[in-house]
Amino acid sequence: MSRRVRWLTHRPPAAHRTPVVEDGDVIDLRSDTVTQPTEEMRAAMARAEVGDDVYGEDPTVRALEERVADLLGHEAALFTPTGSMANVLAVRSLVGPGQEVLCESRAHIARAELGAHGALSGITMRTWIHPEGQVDLPTIRSLFAPDMGPFFVPTAAISVENTHNFAGGAVLPLADLRDLREFATGVGAGIHLDGARIWNAHVATGTPLREYGAVADVVSVCLSKGLGAPVGSLVVGSADAIAEARVQRKRMGGGMRQVGILAAAGLHALDHHVERLAEDHAHARLLAEACGVDPESVATNIVVVERPDAADFVARAREAGVLIATVGPTTVRLVTHLGVDRAAAEAAAKALSGL
Ligand SMILES: Cc1ncc(COP(=O)(O)O)c(C=O)c1O
Secondary structure: OOOOEEEOOOOOOHHHOOEEEOOOOOEEOOOOOOOOOOHHHHHHHHOOOOOOHHHOOOHHHHHHHHHHHHHHOOOEEEEEOOHHHHHHHHHHOOOOOOOEEEEEOOOHHHHOOOOHHHHOOOOEEEEEOOOOOOOOHHHHHHHOOOOOOOOOOOEEEEEEEOOEOOOOOEOOOHHHHHHHHHHHHHHOOEEEEEEOOHHHHHHHHOOOHHHHHHOOOEEEEEOOOOOOOOOOEEEEEOHHHHHHHHHHHHHOOOOOOOOHHHHHHHHHHHHHOOOOHHHHHHHHHHHHHHOOOOHHHOOOOEEEEEOOOHHHHHHHHHHOOEEOEEEEOOEEEEEOOOOOOHHHHHHHHHHHHOO
């Protein structure tokens, strides 16, 4: 366990700092974004057929976009460099400047995109609070604001996150999403699904991806989390919405050229890394038990541990060769992924239970 670690120094306060790996060999449970592409994925990237995607001439990107649109049961999809850009494009396809989107208080779009929806799209947000990040329809009904002309901000869309990152990888039940769909359709609001980890929800519940796709007007998905691609997300929706998102993506500087090299990693991940997410979920339950969290409460690959000594716990875990991160002053998060096999999960569980 010789891997040297330093701390991100530009992010106050100290209790929230996340260790940054410099070299060596530790078990890294900070996020499912830390995965390295496998040899097979690198080989698929190396042999990808490419073209200029701004001209719509990259066959590998087109294949990925068609495949993901079909998986979610929508007309079209657009490749983006990040999930954050996919979310910005998706939300602005439903919500105009001066309108609002409703979401859960710890949604990634509200907490972790640095105000992009306000700063870039002129959108405001109001939130409902649910301890497990779930849909709270009675509260959403009471928050919903119809268009009342020059008096109040109108609600144009409702955004849900499945799985919900900061609610510990919680899965949103399909029945709740369908009820929300019915409500939104009745009041003329759109639904955005932040499906950065929709693959985990699909594997954990067996719910077909199309069923999740059917409840939303626009979906964002990530290939660079549990699926293990180095880069890549997509916005999925109607042909019109995606055509407009393509224009907006270019405006934001996200039009990329021979990007099929990255899309090939995504196609490889869809072929080989979806079903294996069940292993990550089992490893997360193992780690939960080691940290005194009820394994039954862990739905997918994220374990959230409440500890008054969060920063100290993270530091001691680091000394024991396990990297974990704080996501709040008293909240620690562990995430399992492609780079953590059974032996590593067991070793991490042993080290953490000793703390
Ligand atoms: C739920 C959710 N949505 C969106 C994103 C944004 O993805 P990216 O880091 O690629 O911008 C993340 C990142 O962790 C996420 O957890």
